Amino acid sequence: MIFMGPLRTEVHAASWFTALGEPLTDGDRADAQAYADVAEVVGIRSWPEAEAFLKSPVSLAWWDREEALRKTLLSRAEALHPERALWTSLTELTTETGDLVHGKAATAAARAGNAAAASIHVAAGAAAQAVYQLAVARLAGETASLFESKFRLFAAGRWPLGVMGSKLVLF
């Protein structure tokens, strides 16, 4: 196993999904710019609005860029750590995180009162993926990747939903 204590602490301290739908702050915008390098940040105010956006046939170029970066970082991490230890650490961190953020997403959805049940799983998948991406980056020795900024948005209670043209859509 690889020691991932600091990230575990950050995961537990994060304000998962507590600011969904709230007006955007300067801090949110700064993290969003650092994450996506876009001209504009658009706020989404409700779960149904978020669901409609996520189900729409938007461009997935941003998703593919993140996947390409994750794969590059994973190759670097594999060169730095024993395969079994790396794999076990990532699996156990993601499992632990998944259970935590699922509960947080369920709480946020219950408070809002208008989220589809499956959207709780979607939110948990997004948040746990962000933690996994950040873990891969740090295990690769990368401390300034866009996955740091992405995690900060989640840690501040937000959920970045994706990039549409020159806009980042933030819930």
Add this chain to the structure above:
Amino acid sequence: MTDIVVKTVEELKDAPEEYREAVSKLVISHAINELYGAQVFDEPAIAYAPTPYAKWLTCRVAMEEYGHHVRFKQLGVQMGLPEERMIPGKGKKPLSIFEFPLKTWEEFVAIKLLADLAEILQVEDLLHCTFHPLRNLARATMPEERFHAQFGEDFSAELVKTPEGKARLQAAVNEYWPYLPKFFGGSKSKNNEIFRKWKIKQRTNDEMREDFIKRATEVSAKYGLTLPEIREAA
């Protein structure tokens, strides 16, 4: 039938050897198959999912499947089983369905619709298991397995809205269905006999297979899908 109830991993040490071996085989089998499922189907499916909503939902499903592997492996470790025995490639042969790498989103939807129904039946059979740590693990796993099967239903409902989508889904069902009834093991399985003797499991492989075929036929029909005839006896 032999009456025994084992409430903790600690108590398992005092159980008959045949009982301990039977429980170990089940834990190893579940740990390996959950991991195979996550690696061969769930994780690759993220790339095929058509929208961010479907991608993150698939992420969550993959994480839950990996989580099932982690939980079964943790139980195995508590029981004193070497981790190597609960990881693929270290001895136990995978189920044949895992030998076919995922190629399309429709294949993944068909697998969630039907293969996860088979998984539900397997977990259901452990809900009254006399080894309570395994029974409790089955109870923790069951809501997630049900959600995965519902995922299959929800996306099947989406796909069959168009003739093209329905045809692609039916083709995927045709491809994977013949392998699924084998999931339940042989008709004269010695292992199953021992599982039932100790009430670790409740039903014969044939009873479970028959129930699975009935339920799979019903759920497929809900979406206008048919199951191809299985020529080979399982």
